Amino acid sequence: MENVFILNGPNLNLLGTREPEIYGAETLADVETRCDSKALALGLSIEFRQTNLEGELVNWIHEARGKASGIIINAGAYTHTSVALHDALKAVGLPAIEVHLSNVYKRESFRHHSYISPVARGVICGFGVQSYELALDGMSGILKTKRKG
Ligand code: CA2
Numbered sequence: 211m212e213n214v215f216i217l218n219g220p221n222l223n224l225l226g227t228r229e230p231e232i233y234g235a236e237t238l239a240d241v242e243t244r245c246d247s248k249a250l251a252l253g254l255s256i257e258f259r260q261t262n263l264e265g266e267l268v269n270w271i272h273e274a275r276g277k278a279s280g281i282i283i284n285a286g287a288y289t290h291t292s293v294a295l296h297d298a299l300k301a302v303g304l305p306a307i308e309v310h311l312s313n314v315y316k317r318e319s320f321r322h323h324s325y326i327s328p329v330a331r332g333v334i335c336g337f338g339v340q341s342y343e344l345a346l347d348g349m350s351g352i353l354k355t356k357r358k359g
Pocket of ligand 1: 220221222224225226227228229233284285286287288289309310311312313314321
């Protein structure tokens, strides 16, 4: 069974506790449960993690090489600041999908630039917790295509 790393960045551990008008009422544990169900239905296994530390995300991206077939990443605010995450994703070369709960393009202009997008296969944002399920659908398609080729 192919494995997918689902990596979450800073402050996403607060999901469901504050700003429900932007991020919804579900917790990150609820998101993980949804991802577990979706992955099961797609015949994938997942490793779901969260950290507030940029370097830990870099280490996990490196770890994915050899342990995962793809990476789904919500890098939180590091999306808009981190050359290190850009370089790490580029270096491992695994298919990566960038996800966001909110529609970052409807928000402050500093959220309109992403260091992740140029090294991602695709970007999904604005669908709340469903963004993660859509990303898993997308990753399943990418991995199936790869197997056929
Ligand atoms: O929309 C997203 O998923 C974001 O990646 C979330 C980040 C934000 O910096 C990005 O621009 C867009 C922030 C995550 C913070 O999550 C919280 C959740 C509840 C309460 C407070 C913060």
